[in-house]
Amino acid sequence: MKLNDLRDNDGARKKRVRVGRGIGSGVGKTAGRGQKGQKSRSGVAIKGFEGGQMPLHMRIPKRGFNNIFRKYMAEINLGTLQKAIDDGKIVAGATLDGAALVEAGVISHSREGIRLLGKGVLTAALHLHVAGGSAAAKAAVEAAGGSVTLPLVKETIDADAAKAARAAARAAKAKA
Numbered sequence: 001m002k003l004n005d006l007r008d009n010d011g012a013r014k015k016r017v018r019v020g021r022g023i024g025s026g027v028g029k030t031a032g033r034g035q036k037g038q039k040s041r042s043g044v045a046i047k048g049f050e051g052g053q054m055p056l057h058m059r060i061p062k063r064g065f066n067n068i069f070r071k072y073m074a075e076i077n078l079g080t081l082q083k084a085i086d087d088g089k090i091v092a093g094a095t096l097d098g099a100a101l102v103e104a105g106v107i108s109h110s111r112e113g114i115r116l117l118g119k120g121v122l123t124a125a126l127h128l129h130v131a132g133g134s135a136a137a138k139a140a141v142e143a144a145g146g147s148v149t150l151p152l153v154k155e156t157i158d159a160d161a162a163k164a165a166r167a168a169a170r171a172a173k174a175k176a
Helices: 078-086 098-104 135-143 159-175
Strands: 074-077 114-117 127-129 147-149
Touching: 074 078, 078 135, 114 135, 135 147
Parallel strands: 074 114, 127 147
Antiparallel strands: none
16 A cells, blocks of 8 residues: 555545536536526525415414513422532532632533422532522422522512502592
């Protein structure tokens, strides 16, 4: 075997077909596009067009939606936290939030918050500051001697009470 003997296997590199290069090439004149019309020209994309008839993708019923306000959470299980403690990445009894978990290498990024899930067993006490979590996960952390702190949620206004307050204010204004 010499350097000048090296070459690709047969068919490994296929040359592209050069269209529109004369009648003898077999792909001359119309270059394999047939004749006339919109599709014979370049830059055409008629994907769902059905000649003016209502296209199929518009005729069938639609279901569901994409919530543009959805929060993308980084999910972490209790078993993952326990493994990180066993591996020495996290100290038992520590206070952890998204930044501390990323720094310890337990998660790669905290996204828009951390969501605690209850898969696995947690035996060490941890104090967690997370955006959300399942009831089972919270119970398991508290049973191990730790705590779960969630962000404060704004109190929802009772619509009926607000309506009654506005009516009372109008009545008081009308009396005066």
